[in-house]
Amino acid sequence: MITGTQIRHARKLLGWERYKLAQRAKVHSSIIERAESVPGEPPITNYQKAFIREALRAAGLEFTNSVKLRSAR
Numbered sequence: 001m002i003t004g005t006q007i008r009h010a011r012k013l014l015g016w017e018r019y020k021l022a023q024r025a026k027v028h029s030s031i032i033e034r035a036e037s038v039p040g041e042p043p044i045t046n047y048q049k050a051f052i053r054e055a056l057r058a059a060g061l062e063f064t065n066s067v068k069l070r071s072a073r
Contacts, residue, residue: 008036018036025055
């Protein structure tokens with residue numbers, strides 16, 4: 001699971017605007033905005049979450065079992 005808070009913090013850690021994460025994840029920027037609008041489970045599809053998570057991983061972020069993020073680089 002990835003939370004809205006994790007998505008927002010990960011994007012900011014990378015120094016990305018919402019549109020850049022949307023481009024990398026191949027989703028509309030409104031999906032990123034919706035996902036980040038809640039602290040917990042984002043109100044988006046599992047398919048969209050998978051694209052966002054993969055884009056963040058490809059950028060070098062690693063998600064742990066806790067709510068913490070760390071750079072894999």
